[in-house]
Amino acid sequence: MALNVVVCLKQIPNPDLQFQISSDGKDIRRDALNYKLNGADEYALEEAVRIKEKQGGRVVALTLGPKRTEQMLREALAKGGDEAVRIAYDDPSAFDVGKNARLLAAAIRTLPHDLVLTGVQSDDYVNSATGGLLAGVLGLPHASVVTRVVVRERQLEATCELEGGLQRVYALPLPALLTIQFGANTPRYAPLPAIMKAARQPIKELGPAALGLVGWDSIALPYSFGVRGLSPPAAKGHAEMVTGSLEEQAKRLAQMLRDKGFVRR
Amino acid sequence: MKGVLIIAEHLEGRLAPSTPELITTGRSLAAALGGAARIAVLGSGVRELADRLAVYTLDVLLAEHPALAEYTGDGYVRAVRGIVESNSPRAILVAHTSQGYDFASALAGAMDLPLVTNCLALDVDGDRLVATRRLLNEKVQAKVEIRSERPIVVTMRPGAEKPMGPGRGMMTVTAVPVLIDPSAIRETFLRLERPQVQDIDLSGADIIVSAGRGIQKKENLVLIEEFAKAIGGVVGASRPLTDMDWLPKTRQVGQSGKTVRPKLYVACGISGAMQHVAGMKDASLIVAINTDPTAPIFEVAHVGFVADVLKLLPATLKELKA
Numbered sequence: 001m002a003l004n005v006v007v008c009l010k011q012i013p014n015p016d017l018q019f020q021i022s023s024d025g026k027d028i029r030r031d032a033l034n035y036k037l038n039g040a041d042e043y044a045l046e047e048a049v050r051i052k053e054k055q056g057g058r059v060v061a062l063t064l065g066p067k068r069t070e071q072m073l074r075e076a077l078a079k080g081g082d083e084a085v086r087i088a089y090d091d092p093s094a095f096d097v098g099k100n101a102r103l104l105a106a107a108i109r110t111l112p113h114d115l116v117l118t119g120v121q122s123d124d125y126v127n128s129a130t131g132g133l134l135a136g137v138l139g140l141p142h143a144s145v146v147t148r149v150v151v152r153e154r155q156l157e158a159t160c161e162l163e164g165g166l167q168r169v170y171a172l173p174l175p176a177l178l179t180i181q182f183g184a185n186t187p188r189y190a191p192l193p194a195i196m197k198a199a200r201q202p203i204k205e206l207g208p209a210a211l212g213l214v215g216w217d218s219i220a221l222p223y224s225f226g227v228r229g230l231s232p233p234a235a236k237g238h239a240e241m242v243t244g245s246l247e248e249q250a251k252r253l254a255q256m257l258r259d260k261g262f263v264r265r
Numbered sequence: 266m267k268g269v270l271i272i273a274e275h276l277e278g279r280l281a282p283s284t285p286e287l288i289t290t291g292r293s294l295a296a297a298l299g300g301a302a303r304i305a306v307l308g309s310g311v312r313e314l315a316d317r318l319a320v321y322t323l324d325v326l327l328a329e330h331p332a333l334a335e336y337t338g339d340g341y342v343r344a345v346r347g348i349v350e351s352n353s354p355r356a357i358l359v360a361h362t363s364q365g366y367d368f369a370s371a372l373a374g375a376m377d378l379p380l381v382t383n384c385l386a387l388d389v390d391g392d393r394l395v396a397t398r399r400l401l402n403e404k405v406q407a408k409v410e411i412r413s414e415r416p417i418v419v420t421m422r423p424g425a426e427k428p429m430g431p432g433r434g435m436m437t438v439t440a441v442p443v444l445i446d447p448s449a450i451r452e453t454f455l456r457l458e459r460p461q462v463q464d465i466d467l468s469g470a471d472i473i474v475s476a477g478r479g480i481q482k483k484e485n486l487v488l489i490e491e492f493a494k495a496i497g498g499v500v501g502a503s504r505p506l507t508d509m510d511w512l513p514k515t516r517q518v519g520q521s522g523k524t525v526r527p528k529l530y531v532a533c534g535i536s537g538a539m540q541h542v543a544g545m546k547d548a549s550l551i552v553a554i555n556t557d558p559t560a561p562i563f564e565v566a567h568v569g570f571v572a573d574v575l576k577l578l579p580a581t582l583k584e585l586k587a
Contacts, residue, residue, distance in 0.1 A: 136374020183508030223379030239569030
């Protein structure tokens with residue numbers, strides 16, 4: 001049975017980098033950031049494409065963000081996505097996961113969807129909330145932290161990871177929403193001809209009107225949200241740092257291991 | 266609209282370790298709001314668990330229904346909806362665990378409630394709830410505020426707060442009606458799977474040398490193994506390595522893997538994401554080696570080396586043999 005799969009992707013600053021706080025203290029400095037597709041979303045995209053390859057159907061890659069996210073959407077097209085949709089909500093930080101999810105839900109309502117996938121979390125804000133919020137708002141059955149998906153006609157079997165290596169397996173009817181865990185599959189590399197083709201493919205842009213809104217701020221929210229401020233984390237503690245040349249560091253480490261009795265004679 | 270509703274988490278008759286931590290947070294939040302904290306236990310045949318919770322000296326709401334025997338998003342959302350509507354809490358506290366955020370975010374979506382997740386601390390400032398969170402691989406701390414007339418759904422990061430110890434004096438356990446139509450629960454629980462143990466058990470090891478993405482290539486595991494052998498240890502890993510199948514899942518240290526408390530833990534090229542740190546922070550001596558001086562692993566380590574592990578380990582091995 002052919003499935004319409006919508007996969008929600010997020011472009012995030014590479015979290016391995018170092019960050020500075022902006023002068024107003026409400027955001028990180030974004031002038032020289034290197035952006036990438038969120039880690040867990042790579043697995044969600046791959047899962048979407050694999051399901052399509054097996055079942056038939058289409059994969060729509062959906063994002064919310066400024067123009068720069070088009071690069072990520074083209075990567076998704078090159079890796080097997082059929083269509084790319086960008087909600088042109090240009091807030092570069094978009095800290096409010098509730099607002100983001102409600103905008104994504106409004107867009108998903110305009111797309112045929114048998115299955116909605118998201119990554120389990122985004123590595124920038126680590127909310128692990130978008131998938132569940134979407135399921136709640138859209139009224140879809142859902143499962144989170146999914147490491148394995150099996151499609152059986154109008155039903156899914158999803159294996160969900162718990163703490164400590166335990167897993168729970170659920171059956172869900174379609175349409176459904178799943179949040180995909182790191183390591184659920186092995187994401188593919190995009191072949192060069194697909195990259196070339198994706199560079200020419202159109203990207204559908206949704207403005208507020210397409211989502212039935214007068215403006216981005218007219219979406220109904222049951223709360224008001226604000227960022228009070230960002231800061232370097234108050235370190236709970238810090239390691240005693242061993243400095244010096246590599247040789248000096250090695251000597252100190254070896255000495256410490258000997259002193260504490262960890263070296264086998 | 267002053268109280269705090271805590272949602273207990275349990276599996277196979279055992280309370281999740283995060284629940285007593287939530288009670289600590291819930292009680293101090295309730296005090297700041299001028300209300301009371303209550304805890305809800307959902308399940309089937311969980312009366313005994315509810316009785317045990319009452320020693321934490323807070324009122325327990327017992328929501329029992331055969332359809333709640335196993336966790337499902339739909340079952341929990343429907344049952345808690347009823348409790349929220351009759352109790353009108355100011356905040357609903359849930360642990361930021363796999364089950365916790367699955368439930369909390371779906372509840373917020375289904376009931377159109379405000380949500381803030383993965384919080385380290387909560388404060389009340391007038392009519393606002395202020396949450397402290399960590400962003401971007403623990404490198405940035407954020408304070409966000411939410412103001413709402415509706416109950417605010419909050420998930421708290423496990424380990425952020427000390428667990429509540431039992432208090433004196435018992436509180437009441439009140440059974441609450443659960444009005445759910447089992448046929449409206451769309452997710453069907455099939456089975457619980459346990460990890461296959463056919464490898465060494467990391468949780469019993471005295472010395473663990475763990476590798477992370479900083480080792481760059483699978484071939485470099487040989488170096489980690491050689492170093493571990495020299496100090497009588499075993500090799501562990503952070504999640505990305507077991508995801509890539511460089512090492513079996515049994516070697517993964519962290520929230521979704523093993524929790525370890527060795528005498529010595531050497532973190533090699535591990536950045537120290539929350540998920541990893543949760544599994545090793547209680548080691549007696551933590552040595553971290555990483556090229557990034559801002560890596561959060563240096564926050565939990567006792568001794569730190571800003572160095573390329575692929576160079577420092579061979580140099581140290583040479584020193585040890587000398």
